Amino acid sequence: MDEQLKRILLVEDDPNFGTVLKDYLSMNDYEVTHAKNGMEGFEKFKRGDFDLCILDVMMPYKDGFTLAKEIREKNAEVPIVFLTAKAMKEDVLKGYKVGADDYLNKPFDSEVLLMKIKAIMQRKANDTVADSKQFEFKIGGFDLNSKLRFLTYNGGEQVKLSPKENELLRMLALHENDLMPRELALTKIWRDDNYFTSRSMDVYIAKLRKYLKLDPNVEILNIHGEGFRLVVNQND
Amino acid sequence: MDEQLKRILLVEDDPNFGTVLKDYLSMNDYEVTHAKNGMEGFEKFKRGDFDLCILDVMMPYKDGFTLAKEIREKNAEVPIVFLTAKAMKEDVLKGYKVGADDYLNKPFDSEVLLMKIKAIMQRKANDTVADSKQFEFKIGGFDLNSKLRFLTYNGGEQVKLSPKENELLRMLALHENDLMPRELALTKIWRDDNYFTSRSMDVYIAKLRKYLKLDPNVEILNIHGEGFRLVVNQND
DNA sequence: GTTTTTGTTAATGTAAGGTTAAATGGTAAG
């Protein structure tokens, strides 16, 4: 699998500071989603798949702590960093109680932020068993090499797969004969769950079905409203 | 099984406040049923299946306490939260005596309400053994896979089931050879008990009977005015 | 025997999924 860009959710209501910070992080090879308030932040969090959340503490409607708590309920793993203007001790305590991974006082040195981000990502990378590391699959008569992105049928011709084709087929293979929820592929591969990504996914399902037609025992079934199922019949 | 939306019954006679609150909760991903007085509240409670009740204490004809008592008679589990304008101590006591889970004084911070709701739902989620987790059933010669929604007869052809077919058959299977009350399926699956949902359920019973005809030892019997019974005869 | 409940089939409306082609956007070659 190619190195995915690390994704950061930045929730910051100050438009100037937020934009500057977003640009700075983008320039340093992070993919940044910027939400302008707590509500928006939570919505975006639910729809995406983030490696780190940076939350401003002081926000108008929903403060950073409340947001952090909501995020923690959905996901116990994702690292959270708080930004705060004033360094009040009780706030810091509150933050760590909610499961903060770090704390930064505004104004802060942007390089310090980068280093901290790097450190946090690495720390997490180690103790995360991470989404299965399996990259080779036997699917009926096919062999999928997900690292090199190709599919072979009975040792014959290799079909090259595009990145999306590859990841989608891999995710189906990880759930062989079982349900692969639509939502899972959308949040993990497309990193967004909406009408258009869903349409896009259908296009890719069609492409995969075309490839898999070679083996009549392999098919991708739809489970209406739930997702897809890669089934392999053994009628040998 | 997919995450069901949590359902809230809101009983509040003030139309303005009620509507605003309903909208606010809806925006936060709750499915809200709004009743404008105690009578209506009780009717709707009986017909639906709610995860939480929010009751205004001061209501014209039937006050919140009386309503709460009636609700408790029907269901000892469902969490109840009272809304009250004045914070009179004896009222609070009365509320807890009726089995309140929490108390909120108007005007209240809407975020506080959200947090309390979440906390209560979680608390309940833990001590609820939750509706059976069984998803595979043997019904005479049939195998029902309720997660992937299909029915197999003697290991042969698979029939795909629609979500409603699947849930209904699963509920029948959970009560195999016993009465499955009409009302149970309607409140649990259709989440509403009225003439039309009842007719709809009959339609689904007919569909299931068609599927089950393959095995002469399996049938769905009606118990007039009560419900249905999935019987498996062992005349081997 | 009349009313209520249930059985069954068909009609309707809506949402989800399937398919194809064109638009977009990035990247490498010319």
Next chain:
DNA sequence: CTTACCATTTAACCTTACATTAACAAAAAC
């Protein structure tokens, strides 16, 4: 700088799946 190519998204349109409602028949209760 322009062109050509590729992966992906967007758009349009079509098909299928599903749930509800209607309409009428049959059975049970009263």
